[in-house]
Amino acid sequence: MHARDQELLSSAALTAFKLNGQFLELAEHLARPAGVTATWWQVLGAVLGSPQSVSAIAREMGITRQAVQRTADVLAERGLAEYHDNPAHRRAKLVAVTPEGRAAISAINPHHAEHAAELAAVMGADQLAEAVAALRKLSEALDALDLSD
Template sequence: MPDEMALLVADVYEAAGVLRRSGEAVAAAEGQTQARWQLLSVVSDSPRSVAQAARRLGISRQAAQRVANDLVHAELAAFRPNPDHRSSPLLALTSAGEDVLDRITARAAEAHEAFARGIPPEEVRAARALLHRLVERVRDHEDEGARARNAR
């Protein structure tokens, strides 16, 4: 009997790959990349430092910094003073960035609607709940491993 968890992990990787390609196409239709879209989205609710945005996205600070610099150069975002940390400015959307994000989000909503056609909403909710539990358990496992390494 195959290892069901290994098969689920393989399915998640496959889903991530096809969704990433779809996301790239959605972002490209507005002249953006998925990385730019993700960073615009992360700072859309409130300005964040690049380090905070990187943590939220699960990427390196350096990768987030490169994308942030691109967004600032394109005038889709701007660095603002950080009252809590002078050397770590906050990245905030400009009105042009808000407009681009709104257009990308609308395109993504259309794509999501097409993906979900024929799938009952309760199945989508159940899949999300399972993925949230899985992510939580993986994080707990990582935390336990880190604690064990630090205890040595």
């Protein structure tokens, strides 16, 4: 391994950690007026298109199944999500958004659009699209690493 490769890996990781914090701060800022947290928004957003299992949500979000389960339980208690039977797996229920959950997400959209437009204006829409593509490629490359012991 070359020293430059090591420096790039470290720099990429530190930048990603900083970005994670920045995105979480932005998400909390956007979600708070709608009465939800960034984590609630993330889980609800994962099931807006169709109900998903807790494991599928966790894989998509890159967090533990247990963390998603705790959040889904809170969302169900608050009436923002509900559990449906899963035809593919008897014990693994599907998490589905309720009309109340959909309304909470809709309440976020105007401010979300504002901040998206502001970011695109600051960075340039094409450059922002290139950054997203590079981040996806980096994520795919990390998925391909052999992390077995």
